[in-house]
Amino acid sequence: MIARAEMVNAHHWRADFPALDQSVHGNPLIYLDSAASAQQPASVIDTVARYQREDHSNVHRGVHTLSHRATEAYEGARDKIAGFINANSRTEIVLTSGTTESINLVAQSFCRPRLQPGDTIVISHLEHHANIVPWQLVCEQTGAELAVAPIDERGEIDVEAMLALIDDKTFLVGISHVANALGTICPVERIIEHARAREIPVLVDGAQAVPHMQVDVQALDCDFYAFSGHKMFGPTGTGVLWGREDLLDTMPPWQGGGDMILEVTFDRTTWNELPYKFEAGTPNISGVIGLGAAIDYLRDIGMQNVAAYENDVHDYMVAELAKVDGIRLVGEARRKASVQSFLLDDIHSHDVGTILDHQGVAIRTGHHCAMPVMQYFGIPGTARASLALYNNREDIDRLVAALQKAREIFA
Amino acid sequence: MIARAEMVNAHHWRADFPALDQSVHGNPLIYLDSAASAQQPASVIDTVARYQREDHSNVHRGVHTLSHRATEAYEGARDKIAGFINANSRTEIVLTSGTTESINLVAQSFCRPRLQPGDTIVISHLEHHANIVPWQLVCEQTGAELAVAPIDERGEIDVEAMLALIDDKTFLVGISHVANALGTICPVERIIEHARAREIPVLVDGAQAVPHMQVDVQALDCDFYAFSGHKMFGPTGTGVLWGREDLLDTMPPWQGGGDMILEVTFDRTTWNELPYKFEAGTPNISGVIGLGAAIDYLRDIGMQNVAAYENDVHDYMVAELAKVDGIRLVGEARRKASVQSFLLDDIHSHDVGTILDHQGVAIRTGHHCAMPVMQYFGIPGTARASLALYNNREDIDRLVAALQKAREIFA
Amino acid sequence: MQDLYRELILDHSRKPRHFGCLEDATHTADGINALCGDRLTLYVQVDDHGLIRRSSFDGSGCAISVASASLMTAAITGLHVTRAASCIDEIAARLTEGAASTGVSPELEKLVALDGVRRYPGRVKCATLAWRTLQAALNNAGTPATTE
Amino acid sequence: MQDLYRELILDHSRKPRHFGCLEDATHTADGINALCGDRLTLYVQVDDHGLIRRSSFDGSGCAISVASASLMTAAITGLHVTRAASCIDEIAARLTEGAASTGVSPELEKLVALDGVRRYPGRVKCATLAWRTLQAALNNAGTPATTE
Ligand SMILES: Cc1ncc(COP(=O)(O)O)c(C=O)c1O
Ligand SMILES: Cc1ncc(COP(=O)(O)O)c(C=O)c1O
DSSP: OOOHHHHHHHHHHHHTOGGGSOEETTEEOEEOBTTTOOOOOHHHHHHHHHIIIIIOOOOSSOOSHHHHHHHHHHHHHHHHHHHHTTOSOGGGEEEESSHHHHHHHIIIIIITTTOOTTOEEEEETTOOGGGTHHHHHHHHHHTOEEEEEOBOTTSOBOHHHHHHHOSTTEEEEEEESBOTTTOBBOOHHHHHHHHHHTTOOEEEEOTTTTTTSOOOHHHHTOSEEEEESGGGTSOTTOEEEEEOHHHHHHSOOSSOSTTSEEEEOSSOEEEOOTTGGGOOSSOOHHHHHHHHHHHHHHHHHOHHHHHHHHHHHHHHHHHHHHHSTTEEEEOOOSSBOSEEEEEETTBOHHHHHHHHHHTTEEOEEEOTTOHHHHHHHTOSOEEEEEOOTTOOHHHHHHHHHHHHHHHHHTO | OOOHHHHHHHHHHHHTOGGGSOEETTEEOEEOBTTTOOOOOHHHHHHHHHIIIIIOOOOSSOOSHHHHHHHHHHHHHHHHHHHHTTOSOGGGEEEESSHHHHHHHIIIIIITTTOOTTOEEEEETTOOGGGTHHHHHHHHHHTOEEEEEOBOTTSOBOHHHHHHHOSTTEEEEEEESBOTTTOBBOOHHHHHHHHHHTTOOEEEEOTTTTTTSOOOHHHHTOSEEEEESTTTTSOTTOEEEEEOHHHHHHSOOSSOSTTSEEEEOSSOEEEOOTTGGGOOSSOOHHHHHHHHHHHHHHHHHOHHHHHHHHHHHHHHHHHHHHTSTTEEEEOOOSSBOSEEEEEETTBOHHHHHHHHHHTTEEOEEEOTTOHHHHHHHTOSOEEEEEOOTTOOHHHHHHHHHHHHHHHHHTO | OTTTSOHHHHHHHHSOTTBSOOTTOSEEEEEEETTTTEEEEEEEEEOTTSBEEEEEEEEEOOHHHHHHHHHHHHHHTTOBHHHHHHHHHHHHHHHHSOOOSSOOOGGGGGGGGGGGGGGOGGGHHHHHHHHHHHHHHHTTOSSOEEOO | OTTTSOHHHHHHHHSOTTBSOOTTOSEEEEEEETTTTEEEEEEEEEOTTSBEEEEEEEEEOOHHHHHHHHHHHHHHTTOBHHHHHHHHHHHHHHHHSOOOSSOOOGGGGGGGGGGGGGGOGGGHHHHHHHHHHHHHHHTTOSSOEEOO
C-alpha cells in the first residue's frame, strides 16, 4: 500500500518534467518508454543550461575562475554519484559515456590482457546486447568462451544452472540487475555470493536498476557496477563504471590522451591515479554536472519512496494489461520492476506502437536490444511499456484504452 | 585588412555568447582559453534545452513521435557535420565523445589488428597527448614503434625530416592540423601528398582547426579526420571521426553493444552498416543536436569570415605581446592560428595565470597536454592565450595591461 | 489511423500473396528493418529475356511491410528487370518525398494504398523494405538490404 | 593580490632556502602537481632517534609551491617525525578548511604567510604539495605524491 501523501507527491513529481506537458497527435502525451531513455526534470535541464551560461570551461588543468568552477561542479557530481550508490571512495567512480562504454572498458581493460583460451565469461540469456557483445568481442580476441545461463518461460534466470556454469574456468560473471526487455529482477545477490566464494569477479549491469531502486554497491558486494545517466533522468552521453579500487588499480588504461597521464615522454608515459587513469580527454562536463542534478533530484525524493510508488503502478499495470482480451504478457517473473512486455493478438508490435502513438501513448516495440530473449520466446519482438516515477495509474488506463482501439482497427 | 562591416559583425558575435557577459573578481571577463574549451552561443544552449523540454527520447529504434523527432534531429546533425567538412557521405561521419575517442578508435580498430612488430606510426613532436598516447598504447600492444618528427625553435615541424621518416615500414601517419600548445599550422597538405603517393593512411587531428578555418576533408585528401564538439562552440562529450568509407568498411567494431549490430545470437553476431557499426549504445543525443546548432551558427557567419576576422586579432595579439617587456614568445611559426604561448620574466606561468584571473583575464597555463613540446623547449609549461571568434583587439589590450600588472607584483 | 491501415493493407497483411520460398529463384536477397525487426527474404525468378516470371517472399514483419511485399510481388510479375528497377525509384519517391499523389504507373496502381504512410514518417522504412530488398536481389548484392 | 603574494612568499620563491639535493637523505619522495606542472623532490635525513636533522628539495614550481617547500624545510628541521606528521595535518586543515586563523603551532609561525591561499582555491594544491610530498617521504611511499 502506498500512503496518500506519496500519491500526492507523485502528482507533483510529474509536474517537474516539462516534456510530459505536451500533446501528441492531439492527445496528452503518456510516456511509457523510460527504459529506453527517461525524461529530465526541469532542475536538470536548467542546471546544464546555467552551467553553460555562467561557468563553462575545461576542467582540471585551469587556474582561472571558470575552470575552477567547472572543476568543482564536475568533481562535485562525482562525489554525489559515489554517495548515491554508496561507493567506498570517489576514486572508484569512473565516468564514461554510458553503460555500454562502462562494460566495454571492463572487457578490454580488465579481461582482455588476462583472458586465456578456454576461460569462460558467464552471462545469462536475459542480457541486453551491451552485456553480450563486448564479451563476444573479447572472447574472439582471446579464445575465451561465452557461457550463457538459460531462462524459463516466466523470463527468470535458471539460477541453479547459472551457478553450475560458474567454475574454475570462469574469469568473470556479467549479469543485469534488472533485465530491460522483461523487467525481471535478477538474483544478483545469490550469484555474487556464489562467485565471491570462488574469487570470481562479478560485473552487474545496473542500467535498469539505478533509476528505480536503492542501489548499494558495498552491500551488493559485486566488483563492477555499470549504469547510464540518461535512464536516471540525467543527460545522454554520461555513464558510470563503479569498480573495486583494488581491481581498478591493476587494470591498464582504456583510452590514451589528456588527463589520464601524469607524464608523457616518448620513452615512457606514466598513468594518472584513479579514477583519472580511465578518463582520457575532455569529459562530458555539462552532462556529468546534469547527472549530479538528477541525483540531487532523486535523493530529495528518496529512492525508497520512488521504489514503493513505482511498484504500486507496476503491479497495477500488470494486472490491468492481463485483463485485456487477446493479450499475451511476455515476462512474468515473480520479482519484476517497471517494465512489461506483451503481444496483442497477432498484430505486429510495430503496428501496435503506431496505433498507440496516434493516441498519444509512447511505448517501445521491437527486440529492445535483447535479441536472444526474443529468440528464446520465438518472436521477433514485443511491445513494451516501461515506467518511471512520473507515471501513474491513469497512464495505465490510457494505455489499456489505446490497446482496445488497436484491436478494433485490426478486428 | 578586415572590412569595417565584419568588425561590426564581430561585436554582434560576442553578444551571442552569454557566458562572456559576466564579471570575474570585479572585472569584466576576458575569455582567452578557447583552445581548451570554447563558450557556446545562446542558440546552442537553447537548442539543447528545448530538445530536452520537448523532444527527448532514445533514437533509432522507436516508433513513437518523440523517438522519431529525436532521431530526425540527431541524424540531421550528422548531415550538417558531413556538409560542414565536405564529407563524401554521411556514412563517413562516426560520432564519438571527442577527438580523444576518435583517435583511440583508429588506433584500436584500424591499427591494432594489423600492426606488425617493426611497423612504425609516424607523428610529430608537436602533438597533443591525444595524438601520442593512443599510438604508444597500440605500439606496446603490437610491437610497432612510434617515430617522431622533430621540431625547431619556432615551433615548426621539420617537414623534410618527417617525410624521411615515412617509409615502407610506416603503417599510419598522425599529424595535427593546428598544434594546440603553440598554434602552429602544420603542413598537412605536403605530408598527406607524400604519404598518399606511398599509400600510407594519414590521420589529421583537427581539434584546433575546425573552429577557426574552413576544413574540406576531400580537398585535404586525408584518410581520417578527428575533432571535438566543445572546441567549436558545441557541447562537451561530442566528437567526430571522419574516415574514408573504404577504410571504415574494413575495420572491426570498436565497442560492442546496442545499435552497432544487425543481429545478435550467441553463435554469430553481425555488425550494422556504417557509421552505426562504430556507435555502440545510446549516443550523446542532446550533445550531438547541440553540435548541429553550433554548425548552423558557424555556417551562418561563414568560416571564411571567421578565419579572416580571427587572423586579424591573432596578428594583433602577437604584435602586442611581443612589445611587453620581459616576455618570451614560445611558438613563432610562420603560419599560426588563434594561439600564443609565452613566458613572462621568470614568473612561473601558474602565478601569471592567477594574477591575470584576478583581473578578469582567463588564460591557460601549464603543459597544455603537450609535454613533449615543453620538454623540447626545456620548460615546465607556458601561459597560453587562445582566441575564438568572440574575441577582439580590446581583449588583447586588457591581456597586455594585466601582464604589466603581474610584472609589477613580481618586480 | 484508417488512412494508414486501409482495408487493402490489412487484407494483404493478413493473407499475404506470393508468400513462401521459390525453389527455382534466380535472384534472392534478405532485407532487414532494424527499426522493428522486420526480416524478409525475397525470391525472384528472371528468365533469359530479363523478364520476372515469378517472385515470392517469406519472413515476418509488421502489417505495412508484409502488405508492401505482398503488393510488390504481385506488381512486378511479368515486368522486365529494368522496368522493375524504375518502379523501385517511383515507389521510393512516392513514399518519401510525398511526390505525385496524382499519376502512378499502371503496374503500381494498387500500391497507392500505401500512400497513407507518408503521414507516418517512422513507418516509411517498413513500406520500402520489400523494394530495397528487390533492388539488392536484382543487383545480386551479398549483404542484406537494410533501411537505415 | 598582495594577500597571496606577500613579501615573505615572494622572497622565499625567489631565493628558496634548503634548495638542492641532500646526498645522505634517509627519506626522499617526488611530488607532482598535475595542475601547473610543479614537480619537486624532497630529501629528508632522519636520525636514529626519529629526529629530522636536515631536509632539502629541488625541482621547479610556481611561487606558492616553491615558497611553501622552502618554508617547510626550514620549519621541520629538528622536529621528531611524529611531530612533523601532525604539522602536515595542521597545515592541510589550515589551508583547506580555512581553519583557525588564530592559533598556530610555534614551529609553523612563518607558514601563516600562506594563509592568503585560502581565498584562491585553485592554488591550495600548490601550497600543500610540499607537505604531501613530506608525507609520502616519511611513509616511504614508492609512487609520487600528487595533489589530485
Ligand atoms: C590538437 C588537439 N588534439 C586533441 C585534443 C583532445 O580533444 P578532447 O579533449 O576534446 O578529446 C585537443 C584538446 O585539447 C587538442 O587541442
Ligand atoms: C540493461 C541494460 N544494459 C545496458 C544498456 C545500455 O545502456 P546505454 O545505451 O545507455 O549504454 C541498457 C539500455 O538500453 C540496458 O537497459
